[in-house]
Amino acid sequence: MAPPHPIPYQGSKRCLSGAILATVGGRRPRRLFEPFAGSAAITLAAAEARLAERFVVGDSLAPLMGIWREILAAPDRLADAYERLWRAGDYGAVRAGYNRDCDPAALLYLLARCAKSAPRWSRAGAFNQSPDRRRTGRRPERMRSELVAASALLGGRTELRAGDFEATIADAGPDDLVYLDPPWQGTTDGRDKRYHQGLARARLLAALAELQRRAVPFLLSYDGRRGVRSYGEPLPPSLGLLRMELSGGRSSQATLHGRAEVTIESLYVWSPLSAGSGERGG
Numbered sequence: 001m002a003p004p005h006p007i008p009y010q011g012s013k014r015c016l017s018g019a020i021l022a023t024v025g026g027r028r029p030r031r032l033f034e035p036f037a038g039s040a041a042i043t044l045a046a047a048e049a050r051l052a053e054r055f056v057v058g059d060s061l062a063p064l065m066g067i068w069r070e071i072l073a074a075p076d077r078l079a080d081a082y083e084r085l086w087r088a089g090d091y092g093a094v095r096a097g098y099n100r101d102c103d104p105a106a107l108l109y110l111l112a113r114c115a116k117s118a119p120r121w122s123r124a125g126a127f128n129q130s131p132d133r134r135r136t137g138r139r140p141e142r143m144r145s146e147l148v149a150a151s152a153l154l155g156g157r158t159e160l161r162a163g164d165f166e167a168t169i170a171d172a173g174p175d176d177l178v179y180l181d182p183p184w185q186g187t188t189d190g191r192d193k194r195y196h197q198g199l200a201r202a203r204l205l206a207a208l209a210e211l212q213r214r215a216v217p218f219l220l221s222y223d224g225r226r227g228v229r230s231y232g233e234p235l236p237p238s239l240g241l242l243r244m245e246l247s248g249g250r251s252s253q254a255t256l257h258g259r260a261e262v263t264i265e266s267l268y269v270w271s272p273l274s275a276g277s278g279e280r281g282g
């Protein structure tokens with residue numbers, strides 16, 4: 001059965017979750033950490049497939065973690081609030097309200113209703129993405145069933161941690177698995193500031209070295225390419241990561257422009273048991 005996916009989020013790894021989790025092999029980690037969770041697509045897929053006993057979900061966007069808190073604690077209350085906002089249909093008022101009080105239900109509505117489910121932020125940190133002019137966003141009944149299903153799947157075995165990824169993974173150990181999906185280099189250094197916060201490459205490299213020092217297995221999505229364009233520099237071979245290439249399917253951007261280009265994403269795999277380097281297609 002397809003796992004629930006309650007938070008519409010550009011960059012969600014829902015379509016790649018099977019390929020990403022296939023790299024775990026027969027090992028069943030004690031806890032799966034997803035410190036750049038967004039819509040937590042990998043956690044939801046791993047829970048559905050019973051790939052780990054417990055889950056730690058974190059993101060530095062506090063109102064997004066507020067959505068996750070409501071999903072676990074009171075999914076029907078969140079569904080009611082979403083339904084009220086959806087039926088009133090006043091995107092501008094919800095966006096202005098969200099920028100004042102950061103209400104999680106307002107953020108859920110904005111994500112479901114904004115162009116490409118892609119949040120965009122001003123320099124001052126205000127949500128400034130426009131509404132999708134052609135679609136009205138996920139209907140309330142469907143949103144309710146996704147929220148309730150995600151709550152049932154993760155409830156009782158998931159810990160939420162709002163904050164920086166390094167704090168979220170500070171207690172991960174050799175029996176755990178960390179899945180990292182940080183903002184790509186292109187969305188940190190370039191003009192396209194997609195997330196409320198980017199991540200400097202040097203900080204990421206230092207965190208990976210620290211995980212290796214503590215013998216914590218990890219998977220990392222970081223760079224990729226579409227057609228002849230590459231996004232981000234591959235990571236240094238000195239880290240000894242296995243780099244695989246996963247096909248993310250046809251890019252909606254390229255399809256819009258009449259080009260049949262497929263997005264290829266890198267997945268870097270590291271475990272203390274199979275430390276070494278190499279490349280594989282996927």
Ligand SMILES: C[S@@+](CC[C@H](N)C(=O)[O-])C[C@H]1O[C@@H](n2cnc3c(N)ncnc32)[C@H](O)[C@@H]1O
Nearest residue numbers: 012013036037038039041059060061164165181
């Ligand atoms: C590429 S998205 C993750 C998408 C996710 N894999 C999914 O399936 O939806 C990156 C996420 O990292 C978060 N983020 C950015 N910088 C962070 C940091 N320093 N620590 C924790 N989270 C961060 C952003 O808010 C965003 O939700």
